[in-house]
Amino acid sequence: MEANTYNRVPKVTVDFWLIKLMAVTMGETAADYLAVNLGFGLTATSLIMTAILIGALVLQFGQKRYVPWSYWLAVVLISIVGTLVTDNLVDNFHVSLISATIGFSVALAGTFALWFASEKTLSIHKVFTFKREAYYWLAILFTFALGTAAGDMVAELFGLGYLATGILFGMIIGSLTLGYFFLGLDPILGFWLAYIFTRPLGASFGDLLSQPTKFGGMGLGTIVTSALFLAAIIAIVAYMSVSRDGEERVAL
Numbered sequence: 001m002e003a004n005t006y007n008r009v010p011k012v013t014v015d016f017w018l019i020k021l022m023a024v025t026m027g028e029t030a031a032d033y034l035a036v037n038l039g040f041g042l043t044a045t046s047l048i049m050t051a052i053l054i055g056a057l058v059l060q061f062g063q064k065r066y067v068p069w070s071y072w073l074a075v076v077l078i079s080i081v082g083t084l085v086t087d088n089l090v091d092n093f094h095v096s097l098i099s100a101t102i103g104f105s106v107a108l109a110g111t112f113a114l115w116f117a118s119e120k121t122l123s124i125h126k127v128f129t130f131k132r133e134a135y136y137w138l139a140i141l142f143t144f145a146l147g148t149a150a151g152d153m154v155a156e157l158f159g160l161g162y163l164a165t166g167i168l169f170g171m172i173i174g175s176l177t178l179g180y181f182f183l184g185l186d187p188i189l190g191f192w193l194a195y196i197f198t199r200p201l202g203a204s205f206g207d208l209l210s211q212p213t214k215f216g217g218m219g220l221g222t223i224v225t226s227a228l229f230l231a232a233i234i235a236i237v238a239y240m241s242v243s244r245d246g247e248e249r250v251a252l
Helices: 014-037 041-063 068-092 097-119 130-157 161-182 187-210 221-243
Strands: none
Touching: 014 041, 014 068, 014 130, 014 187, 014 221, 041 068, 041 130, 068 097, 068 130, 068 187, 068 221, 097 130, 130 161, 130 187, 161 187, 187 221
């Protein structure tokens, strides 16, 4: 069947990483805007955004192939929800950032273990069934929650600040890139490690742009920062939709 000949997620391109970085940056600032600036609070914001995410995932699963607008809508929303999950644990349930980082690392590792035990592969190039896509989105949720906890731990708990934290994680991603191109790093392992570390990278620069200067930010605010990255995301998604960039057939 045609639905089983196309990957349900995009192939990894430069556009993929650009929009992913923007999505995680916006996830950080949008979560802060909804919970703090609009005054909804963490609990109400989390419930509302989780309900919207579920609706977006229903649309995404219904596509049964990669469709840019539905896929990246789900990514942006899961980025927001992943941020809120970590914020709830830390602020409402008083879980330490170290414990949250360890806990989400274990949860992500467990997801990968179950995925591999069930499907015998973690390949992002062969996500063409409901089960594999479900594992894929669960892993992505944990990468966002883990990235949020790790980024906040380094920037706030360890006191590096937003800029230094962003540079640190940028250097880690750079080393992974070098490892992939020159040292034979496994592409699937390299992808998921880069996916995890782009979260704290984007979140750190999102906080750097949006937070007040007295807290080490540039003071642009969450509205302006979120709007800027949303506009960039929409532009790239429009380009992807027209060019069909990211579409990938599955070799069965």
